[in-house]
Amino acid sequence: MVQLDEDPLWLDRLRRASAVPLARRSWGQAVTGSLGRLRGGLTLLDSPVACPPAELIGCVRSLSLLNPTVVSTRRDGLEVCALLHAGAFNVLDRDESPGVLAARLGADLRWLRRSRWPAAAGARPATAAPSYRTQALLLEVLCSLRGPVCCHDIRRLLGTPASPMSLPALRARIQRLRPYLASNGLICRRSGRWGAEMISVHHFEGAAGRAA
Structure with missing residues (x-):
C-alpha cells in the first residue's frame, strides 16, 4: 500500500x-x-x-x-x-x-x-527488456496501454507526485525505446494537447495479425 x-x-x-x-x-x-x-x-x-x-x-x-x-x-x-x-x-x-x-x-x-x-x-514485452530499471518499467507500461493516456500520468510514475519526470526526459526515454517497441510490433505516438501530450501505442499494420 x-x-x-x-x-x-x-x-x-x-x-x-x-x-x-x-x-x-x-x-x-x-x-x-x-x-x-x-x-x-x-x-x-x-x-x-x-x-x-x-x-x-x-x-x-x-x-x-x-x-x-x-x-x-x-x-x-x-x-x-x-x-x-x-x-x-x-x-x-x-x-x-x-x-x-x-x-x-x-x-x-x-x-x-x-x-x-x-x-x-497486464501485457508484457515479448522481447528482452532494457537493463535500466526505469526504462524496463516504461516499456512495460507502454506495452500494456489500452488507449491514450496523458503524459502526466506516466511522468508521475517515473518521478513522484510532487516531482514528476520532465516532459523532455520522458520524450527522450520513449525515443530510446523505439527499437524495443518495434520488435514487439508496436509504435508509440504523441500528440500535443493544451500544453501536454497524449501518448498512445499502436500495432504496426499487419503486426497484430502476425503476432496472433
Whole structure:
C-alpha cells in the first residue's frame, strides 16, 4: 500500500484486522516493485489528510497503469465518482472500522482474482527488456496501454507526485525505446494537447495479425 501521508496507527489497526498481508511502500517502491510481476494484486492508496482532489485523482490515474488501485480516504467533500472515473477499482471511507475496511479489501481482492479484470493480466514485452530499471518499467507500461493516456500520468510514475519526470526526459526515454517497441510490433505516438501530450501505442499494420 502507498500512504500519501504516514499514519502508522491506522495502518497497524488495519493490518491486525486483515487476513490480507499489507506492506507499506513508498511511491517509488510501489512503482518499481511492480516491474515484471503478474498483476493479480491490488494497490491500496491511502490519503490520511485531505489533499486536493486533482492531486489524488492524478495519483490514481498513474498507479492504475500498473495495478488495480483501491483508494481509502475521508469522503467528506470528495467526488467519489471522479476517482472511479480516473480508474480507481474501489473507493473506501478510511474512517470506517478496521474490520469493515479489511472485509471490503478482501472482497475486492477475491473478485479481482475470480474475474478477468483487464489490469490483472497486464501485457508484457515479448522481447528482452532494457537493463535500466526505469526504462524496463516504461516499456512495460507502454506495452500494456489500452488507449491514450496523458503524459502526466506516466511522468508521475517515473518521478513522484510532487516531482514528476520532465516532459523532455520522458520524450527522450520513449525515443530510446523505439527499437524495443518495434520488435514487439508496436509504435508509440504523441500528440500535443493544451500544453501536454497524449501518448498512445499502436500495432504496426499487419503486426497484430502476425503476432496472433
